[in-house]
Amino acid sequence: MQPTDNSFLENTIITALAEVLDIDENFISPCDTLKSCGIEQENYGDICDFMEILEDVLGINLGNNIFDTDKTIETIAKEILNDKKMFNIQ
Secondary structure, three states: OOOOOHHHHHHHHHHHHHHHHOOOHHHOOOOOEHHHHOOOOOOHHHHHHHHHHHHHHHOOOOOOOOOOOOOEHHHHHHHHHHOOOOOOOO
16 A cells, blocks of 8 residues: 555544544544544553554554654654655655
8 A cells, every 4th residue: 555645644644543542533633633632652552553553554664763742643644755765655
């Protein structure tokens, strides 16, 4: 699966968050931060689960990158797109 735009990545991130946090993805928007959705920096397990889902769906390796929980979903999607080479997205 090859992401080509922000909306695909935003929707993927929202779906992953909803799955990890067991919440309705309709209540999450691209303007929300990970923290406002319920993921705290200290909760390493949720962050790892979230990253694992993203890696599986996107077919990429995020390495040891820990997302800043104050970043918005939209910002995270843009960073993944901007760092395509780093994440081995063709």
